Amino acid sequence: VKDKFAAQIEAASELRALDDIRVSALGKKGEISAMMAGLGKMSIEEKKVMGPALNGLKRDIAALIEARKTVLEDAALDAALASETMDMSLPVGRAAGTLHPVQQVMEEMAVIFSDMGFSVAEGPDIEDDFHNFTALNFPPGHPARDMHDTFFMKPDADGEQKVLRTHTSPVQIRTMLSEKPPIRIIAPGRTYRCDSDQTHTPMFHQVEGLVIDKGIHMGHLKGVLMDFVSAFFETDVDVQFRPHHFPFTEPSAEMDVRYERDGAAIKIGTGESWMEILGCGMVHPNVLRACNLDPDEYQGFAFGMGVDRLAMLKYGMPDLRDMFAGDTRWLSHYGFDP
Ligand code: PHE
Numbered sequence: 036v037k038d039k040f041a042a043q044i045e046a047a048s049e050l051r052a053l054d055d056i057r058v059s060a061l062g063k064k065g066e067i068s069a070m071m072a073g074l075g076k077m078s079i080e081e082k083k084v085m086g087p088a089l090n091g092l093k094r095d096i097a098a099l100i101e102a103r104k105t106v107l108e109d110a111a112l113d114a115a116l117a118s119e120t121m122d123m124s125l126p127v128g129r130a131a132g133t134l135h136p137v138q139q140v141m142e143e144m145a146v147i148f149s150d151m152g153f154s155v156a157e158g159p160d161i162e163d164d165f166h167n168f169t170a171l172n173f174p175p176g177h178p179a180r181d182m183h184d185t186f187f188m189k190p191d192a193d194g195e196q197k198v199l200r201t202h203t204s205p206v207q208i209r210t211m212l213s214e215k216p217p218i219r220i221i222a223p224g225r226t227y228r229c230d231s232d233q234t235h236t237p238m239f240h241q242v243e244g245l246v247i248d249k250g251i252h253m254g255h256l257k258g259v260l261m262d263f264v265s266a267f268f269e270t271d272v273d274v275q276f277r278p279h280h281f282p283f284t285e286p287s288a289e290m291d292v293r294y295e296r297d298g299a300a301i302k303i304g305t306g307e308s309w310m311e312i313l314g315c316g317m318v319h320p321n322v323l324r325a326c327n328l329d330p331d332e333y334q335g336f337a338f339g340m341g342v343d344r345l346a347m348l349k350y351g352m353p354d355l356r357d358m359f360a361g362d363t364r365w366l367s368h369y370g371f372d373p
Pocket residue numbers: 201202203204243244281284314315316337338339340
């Protein structure tokens with residue numbers, strides 16, 4: 036009996052087959068269990084011999100099965116490992132991401148302005164009408180509210196309708212209401228307008244600037260912005276200030292920089308053509324009053340510029356929409372090491 040089972044166990048090539056053998060030998064209805072049951076009918080003399088013999092047989096068979104089981108399990112593990120090997124020579128590529136060009140450019144701007152004594156301020160992306168429009172001297176029902184292609188939120192329980200801020204100018208209001216002059220801040224952040232084409236995305240970025248102090252005049256505004264563009268484009272940049280209109284500044288202007296085409300690329304600084312890059316002006320007396328400042332005591336200037344377009348100009352990207360498409364090839368090409 037032992038030799039028969041030993042041979043079967045040795046021949047078993049799968050754990051399943053081995054278990055069948057265990058059942059047929061040691062199971063309740065198995066052969067060895069049947070032999071044990073036969074002990075009852077034996078004489079005392081026979082029992083003395085057969086009892087230990089059968090127990091020994093049982094132990095031996097169990098041990099053989101256990102040993103074979105270990106062998107088969109090891110083999111199964113080896114097979115699994117062999118089929119799941121990793122190719123250690125395969126390059127895994129760059130695990131680390133890069134700084135988005137917009138983030139990079141906002142940081143470059145913060146460095147330039149901090150050298151001029153500005154600190155960074157922030158406000159919420161979801162604004163109320165007061166900060167985004169009213170305090171900035173947009174009269175109720177003024178068409179400029181529509182011109183901004185505003186994203187309006189659903190009115191809340193009190194009937195108040197918030198907006199996605201259409202510009203970073205509401206941070207001017209928040210700053211003037213929470214800090215005492217002298218104020219010298221920039222406010223980088225996301226802005227939103229319901230607009231999308233080759234040169235517009237519904238979400239874009241601006242950097243706002245605000246200076247409030249006694250005796251501030253337009254010469255300060257021009258000096259700061261001229262120094263800024265030359266530092267930003269890392270070359271002497273010729274600029275012009277063109278009269279413009281914003282409700283929250285008076286007088287208002289747009290600043291243009293000279294540029295020329297160099298093949299497909301655009302070179303900023305010199306050339307025949309002008310390109311508008313920012314809006315600016317002296318803070319309107321109504322805005323100062325809305326922030327509890329006396330226009331006879333304090334004056335100031337403000338400016339706002341589109342970060343995405345300045346990033347495109349500085350780093351030569353052809354299409355604004357690529358900025359926010361989330362294509363990792365574009366991101367690793369134009370991204371910056373953090
Ligand atoms: N908020 C204006 C815009 O989004 C820009 C601006 C800012 C103009 C500050 C003047 C002063 O177009």
